[in-house]
Amino acid sequence: MTDYPKTVEIHEEGPREGFQIEPGPIQTAEKIRLIEALAETGLHHIQVCSFVNTRLVPGWADAEATVEGFTARPGVHYTGLWFNSNGLERALAFRDKLTVTGSIHVTASEAFTRKNLNRSHAENLAAMRKQTALHLAHNVPVNRVGVMAAFGCNYQGDISPAQVVSTVADGMAIAAEHNTKIDVISLADTMGWAAPHRIERVIGEVRARWPDQTIALHLHDTRGLAVANAAAALRMGVAQFDSTVGGLGGCPFAGQKGAAGNICTEELALLCAEMGIETGIDLDRLIEVGRMAEAIVAHVLPSELIHAGSLDAFRRQAA
């Protein structure tokens, strides 16, 4: 049985994910140019920066300058990412320009929690309790539980669906303690372990337990299966995805130097378009922005589509 959605909401994370991992410094003006171009493609959600420790992520030392610099387009939600109170405070300084909402970040792999955050899962839950309280104290809604390593882990191996459910439950319990309503459960394939069957099983079990929450997917294309995983999720009615233009990014902390980044926004948008699913995106325009992203980082990006060109361009030529 298939349950394809009619529309899909794509959350563009290229600026944030991409520029945190690029080796060379990217000019602030170039980041701004990309953000503004992305907003012209029909994307309604763009994550523009990371308010993280600038010693650990020097690529985002100019987070403030970037947010100050771009001209916001009405109807587009611009977001940032942060993991602690300092990051939250930096985001709150831009409350007029950014959509500031909170997430409860949990990880289905104890080993990855230690590697990535230098904490145990229990310590991370304690930190998330504190962070949730802090967000709510600032009238920042906390409406999302995000699960990293939800499909497998380079340090821990396979992650069972039951383990994912238990991890989501830990996040939901924190929300319940603080009386805040979770709208979205976001499952991240942080290290590229998912395959279609696993997508079906994990989503099936999470949805069975929390039928009222929207499930969102954050897929990495580490081993080339991201688009097959997205297709499997679409079949199950998943209608919210993170992605990055051109396939910008990757996970600098996942112990895989050559690892590819997120699923490409334009390939996800093409998949949806060819399946008759609306995304609101002008694909030809997005492909141009993918090429711009490639020029900005000055190396070939993983997206095949930005190199090959859209089907619609060929359809117009052929007509």
Place this chain on the structure above:
Amino acid sequence: MTDYPKTVEIHEEGPREGFQIEPGPIQTAEKIRLIEALAETGLHHIQVCSFVNTRLVPGWADAEATVEGFTARPGVHYTGLWFNSNGLERALAFRDKLTVTGSIHVTASEAFTRKNLNRSHAENLAAMRKQTALHLAHNVPVNRVGVMAAFGCNYQGDISPAQVVSTVADGMAIAAEHNTKIDVISLADTMGWAAPHRIERVIGEVRARWPDQTIALHLHDTRGLAVANAAAALRMGVAQFDSTVGGLGGCPFAGQKGAAGNICTEELALLCAEMGIETGIDLDRLIEVGRMAEAIVAHVLPSELIHAGSLDAFRRQAA
């Protein structure tokens, strides 16, 4: 309803597809090294060369030297590709070493037939009649109909499933005229137009008309959707795929300079492995051969998996 196959037969075309498009001359010894390494991975079908016009495809001027040079591994079928009587004769000189069988090559796009072969569809059918007779006269079985541009065409746009069925029927009619039994109908997404729904419709219609033939797929990853298309085909029970190690290759005649090549063998094998489908391939070994291919062509290949490493390697570390 799903109808996953228990086993999948992968036909490796990396040497033939890959080396025909590489800009620099590849040493014959390197081609041989790759072919021999591929045969050690568990692959049972390897297309090792093209017996084509060496002026048009200078990369295969050493087809004979390559076939002479490699040591055949028992149980592995080595094949070549040819499009005319001269090519057939060159292949027949290696009948002891190569599996020499014939295909009826047809194209679902009249415009692509003209661009690729400088013939009309009707002229191509006439050529195929002649070629089929020639093969049979040499006691070469003709057991395959191959359809290029079966999912769309850069020159003609969308190709309807009815058009594909009509094109297959033209090929089947030639087989019937010559009283030769077709075992396999191979559908090629030559220019990367397929998406999962289209895969389902085309395969559904071809299978409904020819339920007794095996359907094989030749997928190009031109716009990044090849692995999603393979997953859709697997769901329908398709159990034979062409692919190239590392994603070697591309179509030099399809008017897209930056276009990616075939679906990567190792990503297809990973997809199958993670879905519980047997391919007989040692994936870790194949990944090593993908890295060898990358070293031979001396540029980055599209395969993400050869850069990231197999899941099993991480599973062993984590255990």
